[in-house]
Amino acid sequence: MVVTRFAPSPTGYLHIGGLRTSLYSYLWARRNKGVFRLRIEDTDLERNNIDALGAIMEAFEWVGLDYDGTVEYQSKRMDVYKKYIDQLLEEGKAYKCYMSKEELDVLRETQMANKQTPRYDGTWRPEEGKVLPPIPEGIEPVVRIKAPKEGVITFIDGVRSIMNFNCSEVDDFVIARSNGVPTYNFVVAIDDALMGMTDVIRGDDHLSNTPKQIVIYEAFGWTPPKFYHIPMINNPSGKKLSKRDGAMDVMQYKREGFLPEALLNFLVRLGWSNKDQEIFSMEEMLELFDPTNINKSASAYNQEKLLWLNSHYIKNVSNERLAKELEFFDCFIHGHDKKEMLLDLTKERAQTLVELKDAINVILDTPTEYEEKGVNKFVKDETIYKILENYVKLLEENVDKLHLSIDYEAITKPFIEEFELKFPQLFQPIRLALTGTTQAPSVYDIMAVLGVKVTCDRIKTACEKKFNKEG
Numbered sequence: 152m153v154v155t156r157f158a159p160s161p162t163g164y165l166h167i168g169g170l171r172t173s174l175y176s177y178l179w180a181r182r183n184k185g186v187f188r189l190r191i192e193d194t195d196l197e198r199n200n201i202d203a204l205g206a207i208m209e210a211f212e213w214v215g216l217d218y219d220g221t222v223e224y225q226s227k228r229m230d231v232y233k234k235y236i237d238q239l240l241e242e243g244k245a246y247k248c249y250m251s252k253e254e255l256d257v258l259r260e261t262q263m264a265n266k267q268t269p270r271y272d273g274t275w276r277p278e279e280g281k282v283l284p285p286i287p288e289g290i291e292p293v294v295r296i297k298a299p300k301e302g303v304i305t306f307i308d309g310v311r312s313i314m315n316f317n318c319s320e321v322d323d324f325v326i327a328r329s330n331g332v333p334t335y336n337f338v339v340a341i342d343d344a345l346m347g348m349t350d351v352i353r354g355d356d357h358l359s360n361t362p363k364q365i366v367i368y369e370a371f372g373w374t375p376p377k378f379y380h381i382p383m384i385n386n387p388s389g390k391k392l393s394k395r396d397g398a399m400d401v402m403q404y405k406r407e408g409f410l411p412e413a414l415l416n417f418l419v420r421l422g423w424s425n426k427d428q429e430i431f432s433m434e435e436m437l438e439l440f441d442p443t444n445i446n447k448s449a450s451a452y453n454q455e456k457l458l459w460l461n462s463h464y465i466k467n468v469s470n471e472r473l474a475k476e477l478e479f480f481d482c483f484i485h486g487h488d489k490k491e492m493l494l495d496l497t498k499e500r501a502q503t504l505v506e507l508k509d510a511i512n513v514i515l516d517t518p519t520e521y522e523e524k525g526v527n528k529f530v531k532d533e534t535i536y537k538i539l540e541n542y543v544k545l546l547e548e549n550v551d552k553l554h555l556s557i558d559y560e561a562i563t564k565p566f567i568e569e570f571e572l573k574f575p576q577l578f579q580p581i582r583l584a585l586t587g588t589t590q591a592p593s594v595y596d597i598m599a600v601l602g603v604k605v606t607c608d609r610i611k612t613a614c615e616k617k618f619n620k621e622g
């Protein structure tokens with residue numbers, strides 16, 4: 152059975168790189184009818200942030216990635232880690248090191264001065280026939296693992312294929328600090344092993360941790376999981392993604408009007424592909440995702456593509472769903488009798504839910520101002536008021552016949568001919584009267600949504616106010 156996990160450290164909000172990692176882990180577990188766990192790596196108490204934990208959970212809920220079982224918190228598992236540290240000490244696979252911070256600093260400086268990579272020199276490592284220094288007073292020891300001194304640590308990375316790390320790159324690293332708190336790599340390896348992880352999918356910023364974690368697995372005689380290290384997400388110019396490029400809180404995408412399915416679709420493609428397919432429903436992702444197809448090179452964040460995907464999903468989810476999503480933006484259209492028409496009309500051009508809300512408000516809100524440029528161009532001479540007055544009369548006379556936009560079209564065409572007008576001569580003043588702008592969608596559609604009464608009221612008001620021309 153495949154068991155995967157997402158293991159965020161709650162030091163900040165969940166960003167899209169983290170969400171992508173969790174999506175991949177989720178898909179792989181679900182595709183294999185396996186288990187997907189959530190583990191909060193909160194042993195670094197100083198760096199933890201309560202809000203960050205809430206933000207991670209909120210983001211998970213928003214995108215709908217459900218995990219199995221309960222959330223594991225590493226901070227609640229200290230006794231488990233202690234037990235395993237004691238076991239290694241008893242078996243002679245780890246040892247106490249009494250080197251003081253000052254001594255370590257001197258060691259590091261000397262090594263650096265000699266152009267060597269800083270590493271622990273094994274002073275306290277017990278060896279056959281070696282006499283250890285006398286235990287100094289007043290120093291609480293750290294616990295170090297006995298890492299192999301020679302040879303190569305090898306593993307097959309599912310993304311990059313075979314990885315070799317020379318043992319000289321891994322020293323006897325600390326597994327428990329002097330205050331007894333276990334270190335990061337130790338707890339990750341212990342938990343992955345105890346939680347039965349078969350596949351660890353994570354960012355390639357963790358690549359250098361993997362040999363250390365393998366040393367821990369080997370000390371216990373455990374088989375390491377399969378590792379997949381995913382390349383980073385860069386900005387379009389190949390640099391580290393910054394906040395400005397999109398490296399923001401996942402919930403910020405919600406606030407900016409993205410649908411979770413668009414974000415997940417965007418993220419699945421950011422580092423993985425299936426031929427040249429761009430649109431993936433969750434069902435398709437679950438059917439097709441395979442971590443061995445994760446790209447080997449870094450991917451570039453592309454805002455245009457995210458917007459394109461978002462507009463695709465806005466057009467394709469149900470109007471019921473859109474109405475529900477719009478509530479988050481204080482736009483309540485559930486009770487509107489022309490809800491379907493209104494959404495069909497506005498969703499075609501909206502790239503985000505914020506744009507959709509704005510487009511809806513342009514239609515539903517009674518304008519108080521009229522775009523000056525449009526007024527100066529299209530409400531030039533007084534004759535327009537007479538025309539609009541006649542048009543209002545026409546609408547009122549036909550009130551019973553006017554429901555759909557084609558009904559408005561049917562009576563408007565003969566009117567235009569009768570008055571020998573060009574379309575914009577009538578439509579732009581009406582558009583201005585109804586919405587205050589000249590950019591709104593088709594006038595017939597707007598009128599159909601608003602109905603005869605509201606349409607006529609708005610035209611009359613605009614005429615009475617002379618489109619605010621005088622002031």
Ligand code: GLU
Nearest residue numbers: 158159160192339353357
């Ligand atoms: N806690 C680590 C992080 O947030 C992830 C560790 C892992 O996936 O092994 O970056």
